[in-house]
Every structure is written in C-alpha cells, then in structure tokens.
Amino acid sequence: MAEALAIPPEAVTELPLVSVRGNRSVCIENHRGIVGYSEDCVQIAVKRGSIFVFGQELHIACMSRRSLELRGRINRMEWEG
Amino acid sequence: MLKGSCRLRLTGAAPEDCLNIFAQEGLAVRDVQREDELHYLLTVPARQEAKAISLAQKGYCEAEVLWRRGPENLLKKGLKRPVLLLGIFAVLALCFYLQSFVWVIEIDGCDTVEDIEILQAMQEMGVEIGSSCADFDSVELRHRLLQALPRLSWVAVNRTGCRLRVLTCGREEKEAKSEYPAAHLIALRDGVVTELNVSEGVELCKVGDTVKAGQILVSGLEDYGLCLKAVRAEGEIFGRTWYTGTVLRPAVEWEKVYTGRVFTGRSLIIGRKRINLSENSSFSQVFCDKIIDTKQFALPGYRFPLILETVSYREYRLQPVECLAEEAEESLLSAWHRGLQFGMIGGTIEETRHRCEKYGEWYILRAESTCKELLSRLQPIEPIYEGEQP
Numbered sequence: 001m002a003e004a005l006a007i008p009p010e011a012v013t014e015l016p017l018v019s020v021r022g023n024r025s026v027c028i029e030n031h032r033g034i035v036g037y038s039e040d041c042v043q044i045a046v047k048r049g050s051i052f053v054f055g056q057e058l059h060i061a062c063m064s065r066r067s068l069e070l071r072g073r074i075n076r077m078e079w080e081g
Numbered sequence: 082m083l084k085g086s087c088r089l090r091l092t093g094a095a096p097e098d099c100l101n102i103f104a105q106e107g108l109a110v111r112d113v114q115r116e117d118e119l120h121y122l123l124t125v126p127a128r129q130e131a132k133a134i135s136l137a138q139k140g141y142c143e144a145e146v147l148w149r150r151g152p153e154n155l156l157k158k159g160l161k162r163p164v165l166l167l168g169i170f171a172v173l174a175l176c177f178y179l180q181s182f183v184w185v186i187e188i189d190g191c192d193t194v195e196d197i198e199i200l201q202a203m204q205e206m207g208v209e210i211g212s213s214c215a216d217f218d219s220v221e222l223r224h225r226l227l228q229a230l231p232r233l234s235w236v237a238v239n240r241t242g243c244r245l246r247v248l249t250c251g252r253e254e255k256e257a258k259s260e261y262p263a264a265h266l267i268a269l270r271d272g273v274v275t276e277l278n279v280s281e282g283v284e285l286c287k288v289g290d291t292v293k294a295g296q297i298l299v300s301g302l303e304d305y306g307l308c309l310k311a312v313r314a315e316g317e318i319f320g321r322t323w324y325t326g327t328v329l330r331p332a333v334e335w336e337k338v339y340t341g342r343v344f345t346g347r348s349l350i351i352g353r354k355r356i357n358l359s360e361n362s363s364f365s366q367v368f369c370d371k372i373i374d375t376k377q378f379a380l381p382g383y384r385f386p387l388i389l390e391t392v393s394y395r396e397y398r399l400q401p402v403e404c405l406a407e408e409a410e411e412s413l414l415s416a417w418h419r420g421l422q423f424g425m426i427g428g429t430i431e432e433t434r435h436r437c438e439k440y441g442e443w444y445i446l447r448a449e450s451t452c453k454e455l456l457s458r459l460q461p462i463e464p465i466y467e468g469e470q471p
Contacts, residue, residue: 033101037115060113060123065104 016046023074026053029067034060042070049081085127085151089134093142096121102140108133127151183212184243193251194232202229203247214240215379263311266299266457268292269426272320275453282314292320292456301462311462319428320456324421328413329445335399337370342396344369350388369394404444410437413446421450428454 008017017029028044028051035050036043037060042053058072091099096119103110108129114122125133127149137144159166186203188196203209206225208217219238226236226247235250266282274290282299286292299314346359371394378387414435421430435448 031104033104034097037097037100037113037121039115059115060100060110062109062111063100063104063113064109065107068104 014047016051018051018077020074020077023055025061025069025071026074026077027067027069031066031068034063034068039072044068049079052078052080054078085149085153086124087127087130087133087149088122088124088147089130089137090116090145090147091121091123091137091142092119092145093137093140094119095140096142099137099140099142102136103133106132106136108136122147127153180243181214182243183208183210183214183240183245185245186210187244187246188249189246190249191233191251194230194249198230199226199233199247199249202226205229208245214243262313263301263462264313264459265297265301265462266314266316266318267460268294268296268298268318268320268456269458270294270322270456272322272454272456274298274318274320274456276319277316278318279314279316281312282316286318297460298457314459316457317455318457319453321431322428322452322454322456324450324452325448326417326420327445327447328417328420329443330404330409330413330416332404332409332439332442332444333401334404336402337397338400340396340398344394344396346392346394348390348392350390352386355390366394368398369396406437406439406444409439409444410435410446413437413444414448417446417448417450421452425452425454426458428452 014030016031019027019029021027028046030046032045032047034042035045039058040054040056042058042060044051044053053070053074054076055072055074058070058074061069061071063069093099100110100113100121100123103125108125110123110125110133112122112124116122130146130149134144134146159169186200186209188199200209203222203226206217206222206229208222219240223236223238226238227233232252233249234252237248239246239248266279271293272291274286274288274292277284277286277288279299282301283303284298285300286296286298292298298318299316301312301314303310303312346357349356349358371392374391374393376389376391378385378389414433414437417435418430418433429452431451431453433448433450435446437444437446439445
C-alpha cells in the first residue's frame, strides 16, 4: 500500500532507517531504545530485532524519541532479527 | 546555545534504561558519554533539567548536575559580580554611543578631484572625523558636495556605523573646442569704436568709426591673392554706445505690519498618514506668514517614519506706505543701471542723465546712458560651395 502511494515504508511501518556517514557517524531512525552501551559496541533495539554497531570511542551524539545518532570510529554493523 | 544547557551525570544500575525513558518522554539528550557501567554523562536543555532529574529517578538512577551554561546562568553569575556587569554595560553603551560619530572617512572614485579637496569641502560643511552623524544628512551632504565641487558629476555618501564612505565620479573635462571653425567678428549694436585689439582676421574698421549692429568688424576671410582662407576672427573691440529708456514704480507700496498674533498647529506624520494634533486650525491664512518646522524621531543610524510638524502662522496686515521722491529716484536709477549691466557682455556705464517725475500713482524715470562696452561677437561663416553665390 505504501509503495502504491509512494510513501516511504519506514514512515508507515516504523521500520528502522539507518544512515551512515563514512565511518564516523550513524543515524538510526525509528529506534526503540538502547539495549547495551559501551565504547566498543552499542546495541539498539528496533522493530523485529536489534542493530549492533561495533567500533571504538563510540558515544551517543543525540538521542530523541525518533532518532539516535552515534559517533565514533565505526568498524561494522550487524542486524539481529 | 541561547536556550542554555545542563550537563548531568547519571548514576545507576542501568543508565541506558534512563536514556530510553528520556527518549520516550520526548526529552532529547546529546553528547552521551559512558564513564563506566554505572555512570553516564549527558547534556539536556537547561529548561528540562528538573524533568530530567525526575525521569532519572523513575529509571532508578540518580542525576547529578555538573554544570549549567546559558544566558540565564551567565546573568546569575554576573549579578554576583555587579562591578564587572556594570563595566560590560558601560562598554556596550559607549560602543553604542560612539557609533553615532564618524570615525573613518573613505573617499573612493575619481582622480580628477583630490581626496583632500573633498575632505576640505566636507569640513566646511561640518562633516569631519568626530562629527556626530545626527548633524548631517547623507542626501543633503551629497547635494552640497556637488554644488561645492562642480568638477564632480556624481557623489554618493553612505554611512555604515561609524564609517562614512564617499563615492565620487569626476566630470570629464573636454578641451574647449572652437564652436565655429571660421567666423567674422560683427558689431553687437550701434556705436563708435574706441579700442581695437585684433589677433586673427582682417580688420575692417578703425578707432573712431561709427558702426551699425551686424556690421562686420573683423573679417574671417583672409585674402592670399589666389585663394581665400577662412579663419576664426579673434579680438576684442570696445566701443561707446548710448541707451535711452524708461523705468517706473508705484508711488504707494504695501508694507507688512505684524499684528503679534501667532497661531501654532501641530501634526504627527506617521508614514504617509497625518494626524492633526491641534483642534482649532480653522482661521484665515490669507494674511499670514507660514513657518514649518519638522522634527523627525531618530536613533543613531535609523530614522523612524515619525515626524512632528509644527506650523506657525504669523498674522500681519498690509499698510500703505508713501514712497519718497528721493528714494524712488534712487531705486529707479539703480534698477536702470542693473538692467544696462545685465544687457552688456562686458563694459561699464560712463555717464547717465536722467529725470524722475511723478505721474499720478507712479514715479517714472527717463534715462540716457553712455557706456563703454564690448561691441563684437562671433558670426560663423557659412561654407560657400562652387557655383553658389555668397
């Protein structure tokens, strides 16, 4: 339906939208909170699973109800569904 | 930054739960740093400090305020040091006050007029370094500069803070070219030649000759035997001329006598709208002098569209004054001489004989004057083509 109406799916289904800027910053929209937080790994709850961000010197630059921005040196990201 | 911010340290078993509670309650946090498993540092808006502390308790954490930043906090700090605050305000007030003076004058534009000339002209108009900006108007200064320095064709005066920038454009000076490449010198009016100075052309008259208006005095055609060469005759020929005429003036004149009554009306002009502040403005304005005084409300560098206009009407009545014969004769003679001088290109009035008489309500002066004046003027020579009769 969303596709038929040309609406972005994440706006309707609350699916996470992940934007990565190089290896320095990652922005996750439609998150459901932080599950675990350390300087090497941040686990973020999203609909139907979690997103793991691995790296060094990770910190939360900004966190609001809808979006969360992580900064630091990002090595890899994993999805657990 | 203007809203201010507050740095908190969260201490608890699961500080990340607190972050989730903050997010769910719409409290945006930033710069979250993990000190260790039990301690997180984060920044929240200053206005939401209390909300953050209470939400932290909800998440079984303790929130400790590390610092507060923002204008409100700065003011509180400042109030503890009143002398410093007073000093800052004094400096700001001084800066605000000093910007209403001209401290820098920049002149840019043309090379035909030296900067020093423009500065001197401005100084004569009361504008120099240290002048108050309220004492001059840029548009008026521009007009006055153009009047004072005719070699300038265009001037713009822009004021930015305490800097006055004068942009100029010089007038291109063209070489004075002869209007007529070939011309005769002819007599302006009837007279007797008294002085002859010819530098170019062929003289056709001599001192003592009587000439008539339009007569060629110096020819621009030089005869070389086989051919004629057309030149621009140059020289000055003075002669004696005679004028007769009549001037008159009324014997009775009307003089203003002020009654001492002054009516004053005030209006407030807001933009294009005029509000009359005076109630009684319905009186005859026929025999009144009208004086308008306007005051515009302004701050240094900005003029409000608000003008207080004061109009004063000074009442007078007209009183007949009989003109004395001597006074009438003197004024009529003076008018006669002014008229003569105005009609002459260059010269002097040597002698005047006159007679002033009163006829009814008029004084009439009949005068005859002898003048010595420049008699010659240029008359262009029309080109003559082959087969054409001159």
